[in-house]
Amino acid sequence: MKLFEFEAKQILxxxxxxxxxxxxxSSPGEAVAxxxxxGTPVVLKAQILVxxxxxxxxxxxxxDAEAAGKVAAGLIGTSIKxxxxxxxxxxxxxxxxxxxxxxxxxxxxxxxxxxxxxxxGGVDIEQVAAESSAAIARHRIDPSAGFSQSEAxxxxxxxxKISQHMLKSVREKKVDRYLKTDVSAFGSVLAALFCxxxxxxxxxxxxNPLAKVASGEFVAADARIIxxxxxxxxxxEFSDRGLSRADDSPREAEARRQDLTYVDLxxxxxxxxxxxxxxxATMDLIRLHGGEPANFLxxxxxxxxxxxxxxxxxVMSKPEVKAVLVxxxxxxxxxxxxxxxVIEALNGTGTKKPIAVRMMxxxxxxxxxxxxxxxxxxxxxxxxxxxxxxxxxxxQAA
Amino acid sequence: xxxxxxxxxxxxxxxxTGNQGKLHTEAMLKYGTKVVAGTTPGKRGQTVHGVPxxxxxxxxxxxxxxxxxxxFVPARFAPAAVLDAISAGMxxxxxxxxxxxxxxxxxxxxxxxxxxxxxxxxxxPGAIAPPKKAKVGIMPDHVFRAGNVxxxxxxxxxxxxxxxxxxxxxxxxxxxxxxxxxxIVGLDFITVLDMFEADxxxxxxxxxxxxxxxxxxxxxxxxxxSKYPKPVVAYIAGRSVPSxxxxxxxxxxxxxxxxxxxxxxxxxxxxxxxxxxxxxxIAALVRTRLRI
Numbered sequence: 014m015k016l017f018e019f020e021a022k023q024i025l026x027x028x029x030x031x032x033x034x035x036x037x038x039s040s041p042g043e044a045v046a047x048x049x050x051x052g053t054p055v056v057l058k059a060q061i062l063v064x065x066x067x068x069x070x071x072x073x074x075x076x077d078a079e080a081a082g083k084v085a086a087g088l089i090g091t092s093i094k095x096x097x098x099x100x101x102x103x104x105x106x107x108x109x110x111x112x113x114x115x116x117x118x119x120x121x122x123x124x125x126x127x128x129x130x131x132x133x134g135g136v137d138i139e140q141v142a143a144e145s146s147a148a149i150a151r152h153r154i155d156p157s158a159g160f161s162q163s164e165a166x167x168x169x170x171x172x173x174k175i176s177q178h179m180l181k182s183v184r185e186k187k188v189d190r191y192l193k194t195d196v197s198a199f200g201s202v203l204a205a206l207f208c209x210x211x212x213x214x215x216x217x218x219x220x221n222p223l224a225k226v227a228s229g230e231f232v233a234a235d236a237r238i239i240x241x242x243x244x245x246x247x248x249x250e251f252s253d254r255g256l257s258r259a260d261d262s263p264r265e266a267e268a269r270r271q272d273l274t275y276v277d278l279x280x281x282x283x284x285x286x287x288x289x290x291x292x293x294a295t296m297d298l299i300r301l302h303g304g305e306p307a308n309f310l311x312x313x314x315x316x317x318x319x320x321x322x323x324x325x326x327x328v329m330s331k332p333e334v335k336a337v338l339v340x341x342x343x344x345x346x347x348x349x350x351x352x353x354x355v356i357e358a359l360n361g362t363g364t365k366k367p368i369a370v371r372m373m374x375x376x377x378x379x380x381x382x383x384x385x386x387x388x389x390x391x392x393x394x395x396x397x398x399x400x401x402x403x404x405x406x407x408x409q410a411a
Numbered sequence: 412x413x414x415x416x417x418x419x420x421x422x423x424x425x426x427x428t429g430n431q432g433k434l435h436t437e438a439m440l441k442y443g444t445k446v447v448a449g450t451t452p453g454k455r456g457q458t459v460h461g462v463p464x465x466x467x468x469x470x471x472x473x474x475x476x477x478x479x480x481x482x483f484v485p486a487r488f489a490p491a492a493v494l495d496a497i498s499a500g501m502x503x504x505x506x507x508x509x510x511x512x513x514x515x516x517x518x519x520x521x522x523x524x525x526x527x528x529x530x531x532x533x534x535x536p537g538a539i540a541p542p543k544k545a546k547v548g549i550m551p552d553h554v555f556r557a558g559n560v561x562x563x564x565x566x567x568x569x570x571x572x573x574x575x576x577x578x579x580x581x582x583x584x585x586x587x588x589x590x591x592x593x594x595i596v597g598l599d600f601i602t603v604l605d606m607f608e609a610d611x612x613x614x615x616x617x618x619x620x621x622x623x624x625x626x627x628x629x630x631x632x633x634x635x636x637s638k639y640p641k642p643v644v645a646y647i648a649g650r651s652v653p654s655x656x657x658x659x660x661x662x663x664x665x666x667x668x669x670x671x672x673x674x675x676x677x678x679x680x681x682x683x684x685x686x687x688x689x690x691x692x693i694a695a696l697v698r699t700r701l702r703i
Contacts (some may be wrong), residue, residue, distance in 0.1 A: 244512035289565020289659030293648035344551035
């Protein structure tokens with residue numbers, strides 16, 4: 014689950030990291046009040062969960078409280094990249110001297126947390142990595158050993174720009190006191206990010222840019238945190254929010270409430286299946302047959318009729334859906350249960366949209382007979398079923 | 412060299428008194444797996460389908476000689492169950508449970524690694540070796556038949572789909588391993604490719620991947636650089652998946668430019684591994700590569 018920037022910064026502060034002074038405004042009046050209180054030029058940042066917010070006009074500056082009110086009025090209630098702006102983070106404008114990058118995330122291949130640090134902050138880190146992977150220093154963290162301050166500092170010293178600078182000062186035989194302080198401050202940030210990642214079960218904690226301000230302090234100018242959905246039970250302060258996520262579409266939100274694994278896609282062929290891999294393969298097959306999937310829906314293993322009914326009803330009720338393909342490979346999922354769920358959904362919705370069902374495995378005969386009695390054709394392989402649903406869709410349109 | 416099934420796998424079912432535990436204990440026994448014990452804390456002395464229940468894996472190991480565990484314990488308690496199996500010195504631990512927090516998986520995979528223990532999963536259908544009549548998992552065994560094709564996969568039902576095509580084409584299987592649909596899993600493709608290389612019964616390998624992560628790309632590089640001696644064919648699910656959306660499996664998410672089907676298909680193709688467009692094409696590809 015993605016957290017908003019203001020939530021991420023609250024967590025950073027709890028963990029002792031510096032963030033700009035400021036507050037959250039839901040109205041221009043509140044923005045004016047915060048800006049007055051700060052008494053400095055401010056930055057107003059739309060609290061939305063999509064990347065590329067700055068380029069899309071979601072980050073604006075204002076020199077005083079009055080201007081902040083005007084900027085806020087122009088941002089609140091608008092839509093940026095399809096997301097409604099309800100809240101702004103109003104912060105003091107920082108006097109930034111250098112921009113760094115710091116994050117802790119999970120390295121799937123190494124099966125460890127990994128800390129990343131770079132002297133090229135303030136830009137998309139993927140772009141930095143693409144241009145020169147050497148610009149980023151990384152350290153994979155041994156889970157039984159943790160991540161100490163000295164390891165974190167060692168990581169900072171391995172950032173090429175910093176190590177070159179250090180080497181230069183050694184050669185020139187002068188002790189760079191300021192640089193040492195920087196390495197230590199940057200290291201503290203990284204070590205704190207690891208503590209935070211494990212304490213909050215985060216998949217990603219990222220500070221970009223990590224700003225070195227005129228006073229020499231390191232401040233989190235922007236922050237992103239993504240929590241592990243599967244660990245929300247350990248974090249009751251976020252588990253309620255897990256049900257109404259800002260980045261869900263209305264139909265995805267409904268599916269989440271009904272405990273269905275559903276993702277909205279842009280096509281017109283509804284997809285229902287069991288097992289994530291099989292559902293993706295079914296979507297791919299629809300595309301090979303010249304169609305576009307309207308959704309991803311995995312009913313999981315051993316689903317009862319009720320789950321199939323709920324899922325199919327949700328898919329059928331999407332206006333863009335013109336036809337639905339159900340693809341179930343029985344094992345612990347029983348085909349007769351699937352058939353019962355399909356029939357309940359068809360009766361419940363009274364839909365005229367064409368449907369094709371592919372079923373195989375446990376209780377296949379019983380399920381097939383039930384569906385045929387209800388006038389639904391059952392196919393034994395997914396290739397034929399995909400072909401058939403495309404044909405039925407065309408016929409319906411004609 | 413890591414192995415999933417030793418010569419004599421003796422299985423303990425952790426969470427045997429739950430619905431899933433009971434159901435699959437019966438199915439595994441029926442298939443021929445030696446299920447020698449089960450555990451559920453506090454239920455020592457009970458039996459499930461004739462299998463004695465213990466409080467801990469250590470007791471099951473001591474009294475019944477269990478050396479392989481399969482975990483059906485719910486996500487909140489599964490990490491403790493896996494640690495129990497690790498400290499009891501199981502050779503292989505199959506973690507069926509899904510939705511285990513990644514932090515916990517990182518921890519138990521690391522502990523198992525340091526003791527040379529193989530973790531299959533989490534979020535896996537398990538492993539099945541049809542020639543040995545051994546199944547430590549939840550797969551419907553009727554789609555599998557004994558033969559010489561090894562399957563390694565990140566997905567359950569997609570594996571059954573492809574195994575059923577292979578079986579109908581009289582291409583039986585030597586060993587099928589689900590490495591799991593989670594971001595953090597104990598086995599990667601490369602380790603299983605090594606197992607297949609060492610296994611005389613395996614003549615060809617089917618690799619089933621999906622979007623998310625770089626495990627397929629790493630496997631492709633390994634196949635190419637090690638001049639992998641057995642034919643490999645592949646299928647990758649998720650060509651139609653957009654970036655940033657998690658597709659059911661916690662691990663199936665494209666982050667930015669990393670983890671796309673295209674990147675995986677390109678890497679495998681460049682390594683000389685033919686990639687099927689559809690699951691139904693796998694059997695023919697295997698046949699061609701085996702020249703049978």
